[in-house]
Amino acid sequence: MKKEDVPQDDENLFEGKFKVVKYAVDEDGKYGTVGSSGWEPENAVLNQAWEEINKKVAETKKKIEAGELSPLAYHMEKNIMDVGMLSQYMEIGKRNVSKHLEPSGFNSLDEKTLKRYADVFDITVEELKKIE
Amino acid sequence: MIIDFEHRQSAHCETGVISNLMRHHGLDISEPLALGIGSGLFFAHMPFIKVNGLPVTTYRIMPGDIFKKFSKRTGVEMKREKFSSPEKAMDALDACLEQGLPVGMLTSVFYLPYLPRAFRFHFNAHNIVVYGKEGNDYLVSDPILEKTEVIDRRMLIRARFAKGMPNTNGRMYYPTHVPQDVDINAAIIKGLKYTAKDMGTIPIPIFGGKAIGFLASRVGKYETKYGKEEAKKYLGNIVRMQEEIGTGGAGFRFMFGAFLQEASARLGNPILHKKSLEITKIGDLWRNFAYDCGRMVKGRADGMTYQDLADQLSDIGKKEILFFQSIHKMKF
Numbered sequence A: 001m002k003k004e005d006v007p008q009d010d011e012n013l014f015e016g017k018f019k020v021v022k023y024a025v026d027e028d029g030k031y032g033t034v035g036s037s038g039w040e041p042e043n044a045v046l047n048q049a050w051e052e053i054n055k056k057v058a059e060t061k062k063k064i065e066a067g068e069l070s071p072l073a074y075h076m077e078k079n080i081m082d083v084g085m086l087s088q089y090m091e092i093g094k095r096n097v098s099k100h101l102e103p104s105g106f107n108s109l110d111e112k113t114l115k116r117y118a119d120v121f122d123i124t125v126e127e128l129k130k131i132e
Numbered sequence B: 001m002i003i004d005f006e007h008r009q010s011a012h013c014e015t016g017v018i019s020n021l022m023r024h025h026g027l028d029i030s031e032p033l034a035l036g037i038g039s040g041l042f043f044a045h046m047p048f049i050k051v052n053g054l055p056v057t058t059y060r061i062m063p064g065d066i067f068k069k070f071s072k073r074t075g076v077e078m079k080r081e082k083f084s085s086p087e088k089a090m091d092a093l094d095a096c097l098e099q100g101l102p103v104g105m106l107t108s109v110f111y112l113p114y115l116p117r118a119f120r121f122h123f124n125a126h127n128i129v130v131y132g133k134e135g136n137d138y139l140v141s142d143p144i145l146e147k148t149e150v151i152d153r154r155m156l157i158r159a160r161f162a163k164g165m166p167n168t169n170g171r172m173y174y175p176t177h178v179p180q181d182v183d184i185n186a187a188i189i190k191g192l193k194y195t196a197k198d199m200g201t202i203p204i205p206i207f208g209g210k211a212i213g214f215l216a217s218r219v220g221k222y223e224t225k226y227g228k229e230e231a232k233k234y235l236g237n238i239v240r241m242q243e244e245i246g247t248g249g250a251g252f253r254f255m256f257g258a259f260l261q262e263a264s265a266r267l268g269n270p271i272l273h274k275k276s277l278e279i280t281k282i283g284d285l286w287r288n289f290a291y292d293c294g295r296m297v298k299g300r301a302d303g304m305t306y307q308d309l310a311d312q313l314s315d316i317g318k319k320e321i322l323f324f325q326s327i328h329k330m331k332f
Helices: A040-065 A071-078 A083-090 A094-100 A103-107 A111-121 B013-024 B031-037 B065-074 B086-098 B153-160 B184-201 B210-226 B228-244 B253-267 B270-297 B306-328
Strands: A020-025 A031-036 B041-051 B054-060 B077-081 B103-107 B126-134 B137-141 B149-152 B172-177
Touching: A020 B253, A031 B253, A040 A071, A040 B228, A040 B270, A071 A111, A083 A094, A083 A111, A094 A103, B013 B031, B013 B065, B013 B126, B013 B172, B031 B065, B031 B184, B031 B253, B041 B184, B041 B210, B041 B253, B054 B228, B065 B077, B065 B184, B086 B103, B086 B126, B086 B153, B086 B172, B103 B153, B137 B153, B149 B153, B184 B253, B184 B306, B210 B228, B210 B306, B228 B270, B228 B306, B253 B270, B270 B306
Parallel strands: none
Antiparallel strands: A020 A031, B041 B054, B077 B172, B103 B126, B103 B172, B126 B137, B137 B149
């Protein structure tokens, strides 16, 4: 890659905070570094990953509204976790987490467990019970 | 407590931390040199290991191994610690800072609030250096950023005790002995030979240059095997590993080119300069591949097929095998 070809396709994914370093050659073939504000294909695949996450969150919301899942499922998806990761953070079994993803299991949780879930997501117990 | 620490931005976190920490201890090592001596460049495609449901493709060796190989080849001695509790981990960090030692550590980018939102996934192998403390705030040199940052104790604990792949367990490290008479040239040759051997000669199809051809054969079947939408996800993941996560472009191939130029100058070896231009051309092919994958993902393929992408990859694979075999055969 030549220095003048280092892409500057800024789609604000860096929030204007910084440019990333790319290695590129000058006219004599000598290597150096150039800042890049993004590259279209990179942006495309990053956006693709987020669209996938957002889609899952939206689907989960619908299932919660239909009474199929508990609000815990929403916070889990929003934090890009799965049952395995959440059970690790909670230091409880996967089967227990799965149970709490069901409305009946979630509704029977004691305050202490609710607080632990809320802490994992860095929110309050009140927020844990909502899907906003 | 603020240590006089020079922060320099780099493309990649692990090589950047090596470079910055070594310079602090009087050993001037550029980022490309850290990559080359630590044999950071690699390729592997492991369809049976999945992260978020997508098979793992990597352009580098395992996280942490660049630093380990670098230390071994330069005689740098490192203290590595992990902790059972956040309190112990933070106390140990504070104690190092009190002694004037900047500390490298493993964090999850998900819990680093100073990073842009779009990059905060559960990636638990991000290296940063903490070089000071002011009240409840820690001063951070994150190698991929232009400037230093500040993080409060609570968030640093979250980042240091992330769960998943891997559990970070408060892991931290710092040099205890940095020799000032390192034979850099010998270390360069060792690092280079290791990479050339692995990329050029491993017979197992999922590792090294051969794995690029293996991935090509998989990519060719993606659409028929997984359907149009799923295939795009598989393709997108390959490109994310190649370009997005701090590789300096083309999955470390350009940074490796910079390493070969520095090696050529230090060893007085003109062939390595020629090799640098060769890997740059291969890097450009990787970039073309990523560009075409981007078009496919966005649904602007204009008749381009998955087999066309597979053919590009297959060509890159053949070129990389020949390239690394030619270095493997070099006498130093």
